[in-house]
Amino acid sequence: MSPRRTASGGRIDRSRSISFRFDGKRYAGHPGDTLASALLANGVSLFARSFKYHRPRGVIAAGVDEPNALVTVLRGEVREPNLPATQVEIVDGLVAESQNRFPSLERDVGALNQLGGRLFSAGFYYKTFMGPVAGPLKGTRFWMACEAVIRRAAGLGRAGHAPDTARYEKMNAFCDVLVVGGGPAGLAAALAAARSGRRVVLADLDPAFGGALKWSGELLDGEPAAGWVAETISALAAMDNVRLLPRTTVWGYYDGNTLAALERVGDHLRDPGKGAPRHRHWVIRAGHVVLATGAFERPMVFPGNDRPGVMLASAAGRYAAEYGVLPAERFVVFANNDSAYAAAARLREAGATVAAIVDVRPDVSAGARALAARAGGELLLGHAVADTSGGRRLTGVALRRFDAATKTLSGEPRRIEADGLAVSGGWSPAIHLASQAGAKARWDETLQAFLPPQPDAGWSGAGAFLGHASTTAAFADGLAAVAALDGSLSDAVDLPASDAPDLDAAPAPVFEIRAADGRGSKAFVDFQHDVTAEDVRLAHREGFVSVEHLKRYTTLGMATDQGKTSNVAGLAIMADARGMAIDDVGTTRFRPPFAPVSIGALAAERFGELKPDRLTPLHDWHVEQGATMYAAGLWHRPMIYGHPGETVEQACVREARAVRDSVGIVDVSTLGKIMVQGPDAAAFLDRVYTNLFSTLPVGKARYGLMLREDGFAFDDGTTWRLAETEFLMTTTTANAGRVMQHLEYMLDVVWPDLKVILTSVTDEWAGAAISGPKARAVLSACVAGTAVDNDALPFMGIVHGAIGGAPVMICRLSFSGELAYEVYCGAGHGSQVWDALMAAGQPFGIVPYGLEALGTLRIEKGHVTGAEIDGRTTARDLHLSWMLSKKKPFVGSAMMDREGLVAEDRLQLVGLVSLDGQALNGGAHVVEHGDRTLSGSIGHVTSVCFSPALGKYIALALVRGGKTRHGSRAFISDPLRGRFGPVAIVSHHFFDPEGSRMHG
Amino acid sequence: MLITCPCCGPRDVAEFTYQGDASRSRPDPASTDQAAWNAYVYDRVNTAGAHREYWQHSGGCRSHLVVLRSTLTHRIDSVRFARDEADGARRRSGSPA
Known part of the structure; x- marks a missing residue:
């Protein structure tokens, strides 16, 4: 048994052992462990090096909010970086490594960055790498010269180059009620919704449902809460109208109550089974969403708050109670609210020593005092942790008197030996999904937290998400959320009574402990991006006071954890610097995803060559x-x-x-073919083509030209009159779909009175x-x-x-x-x-x-295609003005005569003949003078070929002035491909201009 | 985003093609009023809020629909066949009834 593993308790299976590797070293854990809990059980305290300063960091949280303990998991050659160790379930043969360290986690040369701490403050890159105004490193060149080194030294994990061989899949789901979060509130809501016959999806990001009931140790109707959870889950699982999705993070809330979720199907299995996906991307369309996403505990900001061994009080309690792991032997608990007292009692009961409970408040509730008594150790009210000591592991804390009203420290520091510091700075409801759904969060002065906005018709909230911390309140919220859907429950749901003590949910409004002289260790706000309280104040001094600027300037809350532990403290410090209320400073809006999502899952089966192949009936012959x-x-x-x-x-x-x-x-x-049928078919064609079709006899075809509404040429082709009311229209291959859509639009929207039916018959x-x-x-x-x-x-x-x-x-x-x-x-x-x-x-x-x-053949004849009908040319530019009927209005007729479209100097279709016997290049410029630069450009080449009929290289081109240049000389210039040469400008009818051959 | 096609029922937006602002009106085809044509072809109000717009169910029945959608929330308040707005369309086109 590992030194820090408790003899009993928790949800792990001590009868089985799982072997895994971290940074090359072999460790053992048990089924039910996360990588974090298993490493803590093995006495590991150092998990990572920090982003900027390479400071030693431990694990702070026990869930998705973990900012520090990011690891890379290796599956063969495939690397998956930046996974919180708290989210990685161990499995036999798991190989993980730490990040952002060289050569090793223990001895990391990047730690030298700590010496330059003042240097690397907020805006360091902006200020330092602006570069001189002149010289070889001017402007961004200096940055570019330094970038490679910096990118290596700062940052998170490294992505691999090996192709990901895992399978991913996408699923669509539809339900009446989606319950996000499987804690007491979510379970109550799911039960109520399921009993009333609704189709229910219950999703929780943890492997097991139950939320805090998994580790709170409370009794429900006198029985352990875990038993009730198990019964409830098996009851839900037995119902046909319920789908349970454990290990599923709902990460996006989109319009129309469409939510996106990621299910980790195979990561926790040694052998996921043949064809089983690793991850599954769910798109869930929900009639109603119950957000029971709980709350995140916040750390306090104080000097030295990032040493390995400092962790959230709830996380320390959870490691002890859920995983049977003591993250440390001797704890100090530091809090501004009552919840940490329950964690202290939990640690004591699991076998740890609680040396002291330090609270910034001058007095606390009776419930808290009772828990403090159970936890043992000194209760130091009106005190705060002023600094910590230790290198790769905490060794002690320094306490001083603290006045919560003036937020000042006083008295001589008192040192207490401890290898664990459990911190609670209050709770922030996980309002991310509600914020994505659109409305603005509101600040609650009592709970010192942003609460979810007023729900809209699509969702409601329950439990800690609403700031209701107790199980009793969570149960009531869950039932109420479903009851509100139709006013009553079809079947009453009886929920058990909890024995958890009533605690004061309101924390003291203290976010930061700051020495008056500003001395002492760094005090971190955002652990993942190494943003300190001083960085926030620096941003304020330099004028970056809006929360959006604060975020971008300091990178506060921008890392993979998106500031789950840091946002509120950052805002509080900025509010304090500005002398404003937190509410007035405002908050940034949360955007998807709530937590990182594997790209593979988003792509699912859609990778590689996705476009369909269209083959003609003669393909095999070709x-x-x-x-x-x-x-x-x-x-x-x-x-x-x-x-x-x-x-x-x-x-x-x-x-x-x-x-x-x-x-x-x-x-x-491949030519587009559209059947145009109906009594008004001829009239319809008269309106969409520039020329007349009503005069076309049955059994004859006519070449037709279409314009867009703005008067530019759109498409051409022949249309055949097969019967009085029946035409077969052909379009260019490329425009077939667009022409069809254009015609359908005109019939549906502009001329719904015309009796015409269109049918696409290209493939027939x-x-x-x-x-x-x-x-x-x-x-x-x-x-x-x-x-x-x-x-x-x-x-x-x-x-x-x-x-x-x-x-x-x-x-x-x-x-x-x-x-x-x-x-x-x-x-x-x-x-x-x-x-x-x-x-x-x-x-x-x-x-x-x-x-x-x-x-x-068509270039020799001067026939145009998409290269010439390029969306910028008019019928006149292409010498097709003979097709513009004056007898009727047609689509584009009103706009085609605009001044700019009839100007003399427009680019017009001409022919070019190469005079140096060399090939001409499509896309080359036509220039007037024997000068390779393009300043004398008078147009460009659209189509080129070698003409067997003329025995010359020829081209079609769009040239300013068009016909007026026939017979003159110019040059083509193609600097990209290094082609420059003389050409003659001629008529685009190179061959048989009279058309005698085709009429023969 | 779901659009409830009057022919096919509620379908994902991926099946539809946006076909532009439905609040503009096409001048009489024979009109030479350049300002009116210019407004029809080019001028668009970048509405924040309720917007009347055409969508074609291009991956379905291919009907053009008039959708009343909030550009702020994507909430859709009504979906009708464009052809059912025939009276208005007939006036706009100026074509014989």
Whole structure:
């Protein structure tokens, strides 16, 4: 048995032993121990080195509020830093190490920082690393030079680089009542809500429910409280409408009563089981939330209050009663309120010596005196701890007389030997979730604490969360919170009576013990960030008086514990410095998370490649043919069908040439396709397109352009009139979703009177474009049921027929500038039709072509795509003003004529031809002078290719003045890729400007 | 945030797409009043409090909804189909009834 382990008592299982390692050394503990309790039982007092000064630190708390004892837990190569040792349950084989020390916790060279204590005060970094105004280290350069060293020396744990192999999962839950906190108030509320038939979720961050009943030692109806807790939990567990979530921290309270919680499912298990998650992220939508989150005890601020051995009185009592561990042998208890007296009695009963109880108050209640008598030792009222001594462990405390009214020390110090100092500076309700829910906390002068705001309809509070410390009050609150939901309980809940003595809940308004001369050891407010009372006063002197500035300047309350132990004392010291009431100084608002959350749990199953893949019906064929696939948005499209040894450009040129010389085929299934149906379909298209569609005959298609409401170009495509009231609209691949949403918006919001139905049919149709002089011959060879000659199928005509036995719809339109047809069939017939087209094309040497050749062909023709319709260009900029109907208003018509949109010097579409025989770069600037700088920029390059038709490198560009520059020379300049060269500015119609080929 | 779609019931906000301020009104399509169009296209009041706005149930029935939401608390007071506001919409569009 370990030296500090009591022979009996507590919730640990002494019959079994658990072996673990801390800083390489092997220790033993028992099931039920946390890392903190097990190390304390082994006589360990030094847990950590502090953030800034590397001071030796012990464990202060017993729960989630622990600021000092942060450790890194190692799972193989995976490091999880900054876990409070008080929250880590030990498990066989656990490996943990201390943080922020080098080379070891015992001998830490960083401790030298303590010598420069005055130097490292609040704002040290801001003041020191501003850097000189001139020279090589001016401005932030000095900081950057020092940063690496500082970051190593100051701080918390180090994250690892090994990928986390643990599994995490996310769950959604819905309930009528979510009870946060499983202490007496939470258990009462859960019981009442469950008995009334409500769906209940009860969550507690500890491994076991019961809250303080686990260690208070009180009797309920004459029986130990732990027995009642066990009965209550088994009764709740047996009910179908109750879900119990132990080890679950509710950390976020969001709108609509949505709460986020983290369940630690597997950390406490040696073998969590195959597929079991390590953590589970819960999103809980609750009809009502009962906040029974309890309260955190506050330390007092006094010189030397951070020595290992100084801890919260409730934590010391809890270690003794819940874990059977005496954190020290000989205690001094120092308090400004009655609660510490119960802790003192608990320590005495567990076998520790209580040398003295020191209280700043001149008098205390009878209940407190009775407990003091049970605890033994001197009762020193009107006294305070003025300093402490000891290195890596407390050895004694210095007491002086203290006047609580004037807050002054007097008399000669008296030293008492002690290796433990149990401190209580009052209690702060854990109002974090209520604060997140929106309302402002209010200061209670009696309890010297911020109490939760008035509840709204979504939540109510109970127990210590409301400042009600006794079990009796907690029970009553829990029942009342549920009763208030519908005015009555359907089934009365009988709760037992507690024997706990009545104690005075009001602490003396004393937060800090300060020597008049300011001498003595440092007095810490925020242990985790090493912020002292003097730092707070320094911030005040330097003008950082608002609580928000105080927090940011001193970093008070900014560490992983978010100031659970330090906020109120910090505010009290600032209030005192400003001569104001704490209430008037105000408090910062709590934000999620209440406690650190593993990123893995938030990501859960959503990691890696998450976007869906969109594959056309012809995808497998492309892959079989050796196509290099290219991700175009979510779609996978063939870039080239390369032959062995070909470069991308060579393959592209070969494919494009085949289209110009004979015939090619390209998969156009990715184009957005929207069925527009209804009696008002034509009228609707007239309003959303710039040109007229009501005049389009059935069986014909028309190229259409859409603008946005602000008059800029939005999208283009062809729309086919299949019947009087039925149109098939095609959009660009990239804009399909946006166009659909735009059309739906206009119909739902602007023109709900139009009788039009829209259906997205992109995935229902497979499409192939056959282009080239031999395209008609290919079609003639395979189409059944229709003629495809110029009379039957003129330019922009539509016919229906069959290819390879499958029904098809064919429209004669051209993106390549050649004689071309788009063939559509049901997606399920895609391969069948494609194979038939390939077979029919074989005698003509048909070549499948990819996106590169498609782009080359359209650039040669000067057709625009998303690179030119980039959201900043107008129809006129793109020379599409011929499409702007003057006969009707349309979306964008009112805004497109604004002064800035018709200005002469706008960037307009032109063609560029490389004059040095080198490739042009997309995104390069077009500059007027032979000067590489961009000051003479007159535009930029949007699309580039090598043109097989011209035998030159060409590009489309947006250039100021546009057409007026045709025939002139300029340069492209691309400093990023080091390209500079002369170009000729020409018309964007590089090839066959009259369109004779496609009309042929 | 939950939006109770009149077609699909209460659904998570992730299923919806915000579609802008629902309190502005579109000028008559034939209007050339640049100030009115400018206000419609660009001017927005950054309301703190009750806000009428369009949401599309893009991951569901795809209806556009008019949602009355507090921008301070995300509390939603009403959700209606945008089409049910047809009378107002018809006036705004100036199109024949």
